[in-house]
Amino acid sequence: MSISGLIVFIMAQIGYTGMVRMAGVNKYMSWITSMVIQTLLLYVLAMLNWLKFGLKAVVILGCIFVVVRIGTIIFRVGKLPFEGIHYFDVWMIAIGIIMGRILFASPLIHYDNYSHWALIVKYLLFQGHLPVAADTIISFTSYPPATALFITQFVSWVGFSDGAMLLGQFLLIWASIYGIFAVLRDRTRSTNSFVICFTVSIINIFNISIRMNNLLVDFVLPVVAAAGFAGVYAYRRSPWLQCATASLFSAELLLIKNSGTMYVVMLGCYLLYSLVTNGQGQRWKRLGKGISKTVVTMGLGYLPFFWWNQHVHATFSAVSKHQISTDAYKSQLAHESSAVIAKIGSKFLHQILSFNSLSTRGVLLINVGLLGAWIIIRWFLRKKNNLLKSLIASDISFIAYYISVFAMYIVSMPYAEAILLDGSERYLSSMVILNLLLATMVLVVAMDRASFEEDVSKRGIRSFRNVITKNVYQLSSLVLMLFASILMFSEINGVKYNNTLGKEQLPVQLKQIAQQSTQYNHQKILLVDPHFNDVNNYYAGYVGRYYFFSDQVVGQENFMMSQAEFKNTIKQYDYVVLPEWHRTFTTMLEKTYHQDYKTGLFKVTKDGLQKVNKINV
Numbered sequence: 153m154s155i156s157g158l159i160v161f162i163m164a165q166i167g168y169t170g171m172v173r174m175a176g177v178n179k180y181m182s183w184i185t186s187m188v189i190q191t192l193l194l195y196v197l198a199m200l201n202w203l204k205f206g207l208k209a210v211v212i213l214g215c216i217f218v219v220v221r222i223g224t225i226i227f228r229v230g231k232l233p234f235e236g237i238h239y240f241d242v243w244m245i246a247i248g249i250i251m252g253r254i255l256f257a258s259p260l261i262h263y264d265n266y267s268h269w270a271l272i273v274k275y276l277l278f279q280g281h282l283p284v285a286a287d288t289i290i291s292f293t294s295y296p297p298a299t300a301l302f303i304t305q306f307v308s309w310v311g312f313s314d315g316a317m318l319l320g321q322f323l324l325i326w327a328s329i330y331g332i333f334a335v336l337r338d339r340t341r342s343t344n345s346f347v348i349c350f351t352v353s354i355i356n357i358f359n360i361s362i363r364m365n366n367l368l369v370d371f372v373l374p375v376v377a378a379a380g381f382a383g384v385y386a387y388r389r390s391p392w393l394q395c396a397t398a399s400l401f402s403a404e405l406l407l408i409k410n411s412g413t414m415y416v417v418m419l420g421c422y423l424l425y426s427l428v429t430n431g432q433g434q435r436w437k438r439l440g441k442g443i444s445k446t447v448v449t450m451g452l453g454y455l456p457f458f459w460w461n462q463h464v465h466a467t468f469s470a471v472s473k474h475q476i477s478t479d480a481y482k483s484q485l486a487h488e489s490s491a492v493i494a495k496i497g498s499k500f501l502h503q504i505l506s507f508n509s510l511s512t513r514g515v516l517l518i519n520v521g522l523l524g525a526w527i528i529i530r531w532f533l534r535k536k537n538n539l540l541k542s543l544i545a546s547d548i549s550f551i552a553y554y555i556s557v558f559a560m561y562i563v564s565m566p567y568a569e570a571i572l573l574d575g576s577e578r579y580l581s582s583m584v585i586l587n588l589l590l591a592t593m594v595l596v597v598a599m600d601r602a603s604f605e606e607d608v609s610k611r612g613i614r615s616f617r618n619v620i621t622k623n624v625y626q627l628s629s630l631v632l633m634l635f636a637s638i639l640m641f642s643e644i645n646g647v648k649y650n651n652t653l654g655k656e657q658l659p660v661q662l663k664q665i666a667q668q669s670t671q672y673n674h675q676k677i678l679l680v681d682p683h684f685n686d687v688n689n690y691y692a693g694y695v696g697r698y699y700f701f702s703d704q705v706v707g708q709e710n711f712m713m714s715q716a717e718f719k720n721t722i723k724q725y726d727y728v729v730l731p732e733w734h735r736t737f738t739t740m741l742e743k744t745y746h747q748d749y750k751t752g753l754f755k756v757t758k759d760g761l762q763k764v765n766k767i768n769v
Contacts, residue, residue, distance in 0.1 A: 153256070153316065157309035164214025170221040170232075176393055178386045179235055180334040183327040184379045185397070187302060188404045190214070194301040195407060195456060199463060204280040207308045240333060240345035243633070247640050248326050251364070254647050255322050256315035258365040259663075261654045266694040268292045269300070269367035273317055274698065276304040278670050285468055289672070289703035293468045296460050298407035299324065299369050312670070314659075321367055324376070331379035334386040335593045337600050344596040346632035351592040353639035358514050358581040358588070365647045369409050370578050374586035377405055377415040381590055384423050385597075388430045395449040398423045402453025407460065411560075411579070414553055415586065420450045493562055496570050500558050503573060504580070511577055514584030518546055518591050525595055529602045537598040546587045553583045658692060661731035662699045666753035667766035669701040675767050676704045678725040682734045684709050696729065700767055711736040715744045727767050728754045 168186030177185050190210050197206030225231065260270050268291065275283060275290060282297065283290040299321065306320030307313070329352055336344055356363070359371045380401030387393035398419055405412035405419075427442035428435075503509050507516075526539035557579050561570040654660055658681065662668075679696040686692040692707030706725075711718065711734070718740045722728065730737065733750045741747050745760030754761035755768075 153313075154309065154311045157311065160215060161211060161306060161309045163218050164211040167214040167217030167219075167221060171217045173232055174221075174224075176387075176390065178331075178334040178383070181331045181379065181383045181386060181397070184324070184331045184376070185383070185400065186214075187324055187327055188376075188400050190305065191298050191302045191407075192400070192403060192456065194305060195298060198276075198282050198297065198301060199459060201281055203276065203282070207277075207280075207305050210305060211309060235339075238339050238345065239342050239633070240339075240349055243346075243349055243636070244326070244330055247637070248322075251326075251640070251644055251647075252319055252322055254644055254651075255318040255365055258315055258318055258647060258651050259654050259657075259660050260314045260317070260365075260367065261650070261657050261659060262362070262366040262368065263689070263691050263694065265367050266659070266691070266698045268295060269369070270314070270317060271694075271698045272297065272300045273303050273307065273367070274312070274670075274701065275672070276300055277308055277312060278701070279672055282463075283467075287672075287703075289697055289701070294410070294464050296407040296409060296457065298404055299367075299372055303367070317367060318365055321372065322364060324372060325364060328372075328375040328379040332382045332589060332593060334382045335597055337597070341600065342629040343632065344599055346629055346636060347596050347599070348592055349636040350632045350639075351588060353636045353643070355585045355588055356639070356643040358510060358584050360510070361578050361581070363643070363647060363650065365650060368578075370582045371585065373405065373408055373412055373415060374582050374589065376401065376408065377412075377419065377586050378589035378593070380405070380415075380419050381422060382593060384419070384426055385593070388426050391427060391431075391445065394423060394426060395445055398446075399449045399453040402450055403456045406454065406457035411556075411582075414549075414556055414583075416450070416453065418549055418586075420446055423449060496561055496573075497558065499571065499573060500554075500561065500576070503576060504554060509577065509580075511580035511584050514581065514588060515547075515550055518584070518587055519543060522546070522591050522595070525598065529598055533602050535598075535602040537601065539594060539598055542591065542594040546591060549587060550583060554580070658686060658695050658731055659699070661751075662695065662729070665731060665751055666699075666729065666764075668699055669767055669769065671701065671769045673700075673702045673767070673769040674704050675700070675702045675727060675769065676725045677702055677706070677727045677729060677767070678722070679705055679707045679729045679731070680711075680734050680737045681707050681709055682732060700727075700729075702767075711740050713740070715740070718744050722756055722761075725756055727764075728756060728761055730754070 165183070165186060168190060169182040172185050172189070173179065173182045193210050194203070194206050197203060197209070223229075260266070265271075272283075272290065272295070275287070276297070279287075283293060302324060303317050303320035306323065307316045310316050310319075332348055333339070333345065336348075339345060355375075362368050362370055364371065380397065383397035383401065384394050387397060402416045402419060405415050424442050424446040427445055428438045431438035431441060433441075504512055506512060522539050522543040526537060526543070529535050529537050529539065557576065560579075561573065561576075565574070677696060677700055679692050681687050681692040683692075687707040687709040690707070693705055696705035696707060697703060711721075713721070722744075730749060730751050730753075738748070738750065741749060741761070747760050749761060749763070752763050753765065753767070755764050756762075
C-alpha cells in the first residue's frame with residue numbers, strides 16, 4: 153500500500169465532507185454524500201472518455217477543498233459547530249479500523265468477482281476508459297460502473313491489490329452505515345444509537361453468502377439506499393436538501409446495478425410522503441407541490457442512468473445478461489412455456505414461504521419486531537408512533553420486490569439458472585437488509601419520541617420517569633453495545649476463517665506461481681485445473697482471464713488423449729498454467745515432451761514447455 157497515496161486520498165475525503173457540510177449536509181451524512189458526489193463526477197468524466205484525468209483530478213479537487221476549508225477556519229468564515237463525539241462514534245471507528253485491516257489482507261475468492269466486479273476495476277484502472285465493443289474480456293457490458301469507479305479511484309492512489317479493492321468498497325459501506333445515525337435527534341441517548349449498532353451487526357447474518365470480503369454489490373445497494381432514506385428524513389425541514397439528496401442517491405443506486413430501480417422507487421415514494429407531510433398549506437396544495445418536486449427530483453436522478461443505457465445500446469450490439477431490453481424480454485418469454493413459468497413460480501413460492509429460508513426469517517424478524525414495538529409504545533407507554541404504518545409499507549415493498557425478482561428469473565435468466573433460483577437468497581436478502589435498517593431507523597425515532605422528556609434541550613442525567621427506568625436504560629445500552637461488538641467480531645473472525653480456507657483456492661494458487669498481468673493482451677493461455685466443476689462452470693476461465701488480463705484464457709480438466717492429440721492441444725496456446733498438480737496432464741507431459749513439471753507458468757515452445765514467471769505481452 154502507498155501510505156502517501158492513502159494520506160492524499162483521506163485528505164480529499166476530508167475536503168469534500170467539509171464543503172458539503174458548509175452546504176448544510178448533516179455531519180453523519182457528509183461522508184457518504186461526498187463519496188456519491190465523487191462517484192458521479194468520475195462517471196461523467198468516464199463517459200466523456202476522461203477517466204484517467206478524472207481519477208487524479210477528483211482527488212486533487214478534494215485536497216484543494218481542504219486548503220479552502222483551512223482558509224475559512226483561519227478567517228472564521230462558515231465555521232461549523234462541533235457536535236461532539238459519542239459512544240457510537242468510537243464504536244464505528246474502532247470496528248471500522250479492525251474490519252478494514254482484515255479486508256485489506258483478504259483475497260478475492262467468489263466467482264462473481266472474476267466474472268465482473270474485480271475485473272471491471274482492473275480494466276478501468278489499467279485501460280483508463282469504459283469498455284468498448286472490441287474488449288471481449290468484459291462479459292457483463294450492461295452493468296453500470298458506479299461502485300467500480302469509486303474503487304478504481306481508491307486503488308489508483310493506494311495501489312492495486314485484492315485487499316485495496318475490498319477496502320475501497322468497505323469505505324462506501326461503512327460511510328453509508330454511518331449516515332444512518334443522522335436520524336437520531338438526541339445522540340447522547342446511547343440506547344437508541346446502540347440499537348442501530350446492533351442492527352448493523354445483525355445485517356451481516358443476512359449477508360452471509362457474500363460477506364464484505366467480496367466486491368459484489370448486493371450489500372452495497374441496501375446500505376447506500378438506507379443512507380439515502382436517512383438523509384431525506386434528516387432534511388425534512390429543508391425541502392431543497394431533501395430533493396438534492398434523493399436525486400444524488402437515486403442516480404448512485406441506478407448506477408450501482410440495474411436492480412437498484414426498486415430502491416429508487418421506494419426512495420421516491422418516501423420523498424413524496426415526507427414533502428406532503430412536512431409541507432405547509434392546504435393538503436391538496438402540498439400534494440401537488442410534493443408530486444411536482446418528486447417528479448423533477450427523480451427525473452434528474454434518472455438522467456445519468458438514461459445516459460448509461462444510451463451508451464450501452466450505442467456501444468454494444470449484443471444484449472448482455474441482466475440488460476434492460478424489451479426485445480430480449482419478448483424473445484425470452486416467447487421461448488418460455490406456461491409450464492416452465494409455473495415450475496419456476498412453484499419453486500420460488502416454496503422458497504419464500506419456507507422457514508428454512510434466511511430471507512424469510514428476516515421478513516418475520518422485521519414484522520415481529522415492529523409489531524411488538526408498536527404494541528409496547530402505543531398501548532403501554534400511551535405514545536402515538538408510525539411503526540404500524542412502517543410495517544405495512546415494509547411488507548408492501550417485500551411483495552413488490554419478490555414480484556420483480558421472479559420476473560427477472562422469467563425474462564432475463566436462462567432456464568438452467570432460473571429453475572435453480574440461482575442467487576435468489578442473495579437477491580432477497582438485499583431487501584431484508586434494507587428493510588431491517590429502515591425498520592431500525594423508524595424504531596429509534598419512535599423510541600426517542602416516547603421518552604419521558606420529549607424536549608432534547610431539557611434532557612440530562614435525571615430525565616427519566618424513575619430510578620428503575622434509568623437502570624433499565626443503562627443496562628440496555630450496555631447489553632446492546634456488548635452484543636453488537638460480539639456479533640461484529642464474529643463477522644470479522646468469519647472473514648479471517650474464510651481467508652484461511654481460501655489459501656487452497658485457484659486465485660491464491662496463481663499468485664504463488666506467476667506474476668499478475670496488468671497490461672490487457674490476447675495471449676492464448678491454457679489453464680490446467682484438476683477440478684471438473686471449476687472448469688465446467690467457467691470459474692477457472694474467469695479467474696485466469698482476470699489474473700493474466702487476457703481474453704483468450706481457457707480452462708481444461710480432461711487430458712485423456714493420445715500423445716498426438718496432447719501435442720496438438722498444447723500447440724494451440726502461447727502459455728500453459730499449472731496451478732496445482734494434475735495427474736493426467738503431468739503423465740501426458742512426461743510421455744510427450746519428457747518433462748516433469750508439477751506446477752508453474754510455462755511458455756509453449758516447439759520442444760515443449762519452458763518455465764517462466766510472467767507472460768510477455
